[in-house]
Amino acid sequence: MRFSVNGQPTEAEPAPGQCLRTLLREQEHFDVKKGCDSGDCGACGVFVDGTPVHSCVYPAHRMEGREVTTVAGLGTPERLSPVQQRFVDAAGFQCGFCTAGMIVTASSAEVQAADDADLPRLFKGNLCRCTGYRSIDDALHGVTTTHARGGGGIGASVRAPAAERVVTGTEPFTLDFTTTGLTHLAVLGSPHASARIRSLDATEALALPGVHAVLTAADSPDVLFSTGRHENRLEDPDDTRVFDSVLRFLGQRVAAVVADTVRIAEEACRLIRVEYEVLPAVFDPEEARAPGAPLLHGDKDPFEHRIAAPERNVVAQKHGELGDVAAGLAEADVVVSGMWRTGRVAHAQLETHASRGWLDAAGRLVVRTSSQVPYLVRDELARIFSLDRGALRVFTARVGGGFGGKQELLTEDLVTLAVLRTGRPVQYEFTREDEFTIATLRHPKRVSVTLGARRDGTLTAMAVDVLSDTGAYGNHGPGVMFHGTHESVSVYRVPNRRVDAEAVYTNNPPSGAFRGYGLGQVLFAVESAMDDLARELGMDPFELRRRNVVVPGDPVVVTDADEESDLQLSGYGLDQCLDLAEAAVAEGGESAPDGWLAGTGMALSMIATMPPRGHFSEVRLTLERDGSVSLDVGTAEFGNGTSTVHVQLVAEVLGTAPEQVRLRQSDTDAAAYDTGAFGSAGTVVAGKAVHAAALALREAIRAAAKELGSTPRGDANTPLGMSITRRGVDHTLDALVDEQASLPLAAVAAAAPSPLAAVATASGTPRSLAFNVHAFRVAVDPATGEVRILRSVQAADAGTVLNPQQLRGQVEGGTAQALGSALYEEVRTDGEGRVTTRAYRNYHIPQFADVPRTEVLFASTHDELGPLGAKSMSEAPYNPVAPALANAIRDAIGVRPRELPMTRERIWRLVSRRAEGDG
Template sequence: MGGGFGGKQEVLTEDLVALAAMDTGRPVQWEFTREEQFVGSTYRHPMKVTVKLGATHEGVLTAMQLRIVSNTGAYGNHGGETLYHACSECIGLYRSPNKKIDAYAVYTNTVPSGAIRGYGLTQTIFAVESALDELARALEMDPFELRQKNVVRPGDPMLSLGMEISDTEIGSYGLDECVDLVRDALARGNGVNPPNDDDWLVGTGIAYAMHDAAPPTEHRSNAAIELREDGAYELVSGTAEFGNGTTTQHIQIAATILGTTASRFHMIQSDTDRTGYDTGAFASTGTFVAGKAVALAAEALRDRILGFAAQVMDVEPGMCRMDNDGVICGEGRCTLADLWQAARERGVQLGLSRKAYGSPRSVAFNVHGFRLAVHRVSGEIQILQSVHAADAGTVINPMQLRGQIEGAVAQGIGWALYERIVLDDAGKIVNPAFRNYRIPAYADIPRTEIFFADTHDAIGPLGAKGMGECPINPVAPALANALEDATGIRFREMPFRPDLIYKPIYEKFGAGTI
């Protein structure tokens, strides 16, 4: 069943289900009620982030300082790891000779926080990207110009939070192209105009994001591919498919390398009797690490098949190439089914497995832009235009990636405008139901114009990058920056509820025309 983005990264109920099955001797399924889902699982770490920036009058950053207080709830869970990640790419994206972060994970008598898409970085990117816009206003600079003066470039050292040199590398650099794509789209507009009413204030905002693929520890995956008797392939991967699209991605990677089509693969996943070890389908590793294992296995099997076909056809290996369900060797051709039979007779194994590791790690870049209107009487926000550009390296499956980004934008808008956990003085959740915990509906989510930078990553499989998390990170700060551009007021706490928006606008502009 679906439900990724951190929800399966820790054991919350699995042990209880196993104990119940052992006690009853029968299959057991645990199904949460909606209220139990709120109090029996985890949610994103609430954080208070203080940002200080120093810059020259020309807009060159001289110092970046953050103080982060992260609420881990009643238990540690992912408190330390999430805090570690929160400290990294938010300031790693920008060059500055002086960087300092003081970060604290604190226990409170509330529902525990846990892993969720962005893994701490989403919160700190919101703070840093908001502060950069404020700095741009103070310097009377264009927000794009300020960022472009300070972003990390190929060849720059990557930020390391430990004593060792970072294993993060810029496998491809499409950030400038992403910036141009978003800037141009916002400049030409999309034909959607604000309501014809003097009480609507219009603004534009942008934000950048950089995100490492894989955690800064050993993340590894296994994959195996074997030629079957009928000339098709069996692909075995240790990673799990729960809606993240790895089944399609991995088959496409293998099919591309083996010169065939996706229909010629039978996929086996998450079967511990059959598959090798996989650290897990998290941290944007499904394509970047597990996909790399698939690519390595496919390349090794391709070379073995071509070498064996050359023996069978009595030609030089360089004269052979894969051809869908067969191999062309010079002027001749043999089918894969015939090769399988010949291999069986000669005791040759046409199946191989390979491992891949999450180091070195590549980085993804994403840029988001909004044009919105806010009503100065009601506090209502209407998103007029939403634009997103991604440096995903080689895009293995454009439709899947567009879906990934559209989902990230929806999540980001929900986080920025609607979703709010309310606690009483005892730390109990008082709104554990959708009647008073608002999530965005279809009508609340605008169409997003999505663009891909034309890059090829030097580290990822077939030039691809991980793109599971980074798309959400620039969404909320871009919206906040557009809100300030419209109103001249900086809103620092999410969600941006109409009642919170109305008061400072009223104090600045008055009661409006209604």
């Protein structure tokens, strides 16, 4: 079959039923991405004879004689198309995985001729999980929000180092490269939520041509571990094996096949004969911890494997009291209480989990993976497979979104096993269905809250009870439970408070890390209860918070007044956030339609700026011979923007342009160590190490310049007279006696006997606290339950704003993701552990039309613990959104929503029941 791609003649023979997307990638057109393979997300968008199509549902056999144009055919990094340039100028991407397809759609003739009213319809088929669409909308309208190349220091909206490559599809993601002799891995999943493997026969599968191996428990090490990764691996329970003879959720690995193609591997999986013994199962966490319930991990030692009470299916628990809650409630003038529920939420990042492994020329195992934690993955793989860490390299390319879901070890262990067993290069890539059914999800929680207060609004007591469904395995179960009940409670000054929390095993799909790390679920309940309390007191909700929030000098504790904490209220800005949000939401906004009910609501959140118990990063800076600077840092870039900030910090300290900083990141062969890109630590930990290394290198350059400048050269005692120009001012090396003089990078680099380098480490302790306040004005249609957001405001205490555009994008993206889990998103199961939500089209993540513009306001603070006074702001914006929206809906309809998501039908039922007199 003959056709052309980006003007180049191409010949290919598509396989029966093959789609255009996979055919193009076979031809190494890696700018065509896979997000769903069902025509829902648009990441694979291309032009066919000038018409934009989703190539994942376009039959490859139709390409005879046709012309395909991918995003790479629209422009190059050196010569961008006008649309690509607009996406660069407006920072119209974060992770960038959706960007290729987004630009194809934006470049279509229909979009170019459309008015604003048509854009939501035209972009219905293009999903973005990161940006919240505001920056994409800016790009469509030619708005410039980033600083031009060649300048811009701290406080400027410097564009991402990879911007031109992202918008042309030339920035590689995990699987965007060719490997000779690559084989593929497919997994046979359990058809039962609870079963034991009695026998397994792989004879027929192994006989299938193209199959190289069938892997089972007999082939893998009998080592218990956790898929959840933390700096201290002891934070998570060891309850997981690569393959287990006992299966605890539907879809759990039974066996894996390594074959020449994915199709052959999947066919071979269907030929494996397995005899199962079906075991009793439990799906409700309340039932799971009750006497007589089936025990998922009852065979494990609670101390050795760090499971709180395996005899009750409890992986972690917290029961503590500060003061006397009963006495505090007795002295209260007003008491409110209630229970709230949150559902399962998928991370829904556009790039699915994927890994590719191979043996290099020296026989060392190399794994390239879509991970937020390559160093932690390396260390755990070495432990599981008894490998020396030096015999294993793990690295990432650009990662297409994560949100905590890629803080798990979900593909790397199988790839490692397969490469070690076969000696061949092996790839394992999740499908979109896998992301919903076997990847981790946000913990569903049931949260009860009781609050007592005096008539003046002073809190006298708080009791919080949390039941968390950790699913079949306990990865992140303890951490999410403890974190969720920490800052949500300790943000208020309450003399009497009690927390009872348990994370419970069930035969449901495993839960895991998700943006906000448990705070979003608990805050939904606590901040809703605070709103109820304000109503009972007849007090403004902003004022009630002002009277009770922690202030500098207060201890940051939950239930133990004597507990040692490294948390500090450094650069406190919660008071400013309350004022900013209150003033902004009072300005009104769009009017409610006739017959709709209008309401206003707010909520606040506090979050530690990094994880507890240490988060380490070691970076290296080198002044190269050409005057550029090489930066080796371990943090992965997945839309968090750390690459931009790290380059910006180096450029600011050394007085050079960001383009002169060459970044190498997230590679265990490069930087010595980095705990990982989670807990919003990329800026405040790795960034702090980068800043320290830049300062050290600056001093080394100054010292070298002084020495070189006074060293005799040639036949005369003449100082080295080289000079450079920076920002229009000439400086000689002798000028370095003045500490304020610009650094002669090129001169020192050329003249120094060896490249200058500096190494610095940051530990992540002590930690500070960031604050966010969100406020909404909404309208609700009582006839349908539709919620329309009339005004959305978030005020953030982010310390020094290093890059305003990027920081605003993080707030907007977090808000959009939170709106999804507040209004639409829920991974549903059938009550017996079977996930029924298996595709984007059945899981409503916010689209272009769904997300209102959020006004983002920053408090003016300076954090003494962060680099140049900055705080983290990747996770924080997500947390106050759902309760603020619930409070606004409550204000509008007069009845309290108590379950997430607050779907149209649920709101309609609340309004209808209230109208019928059923409170």
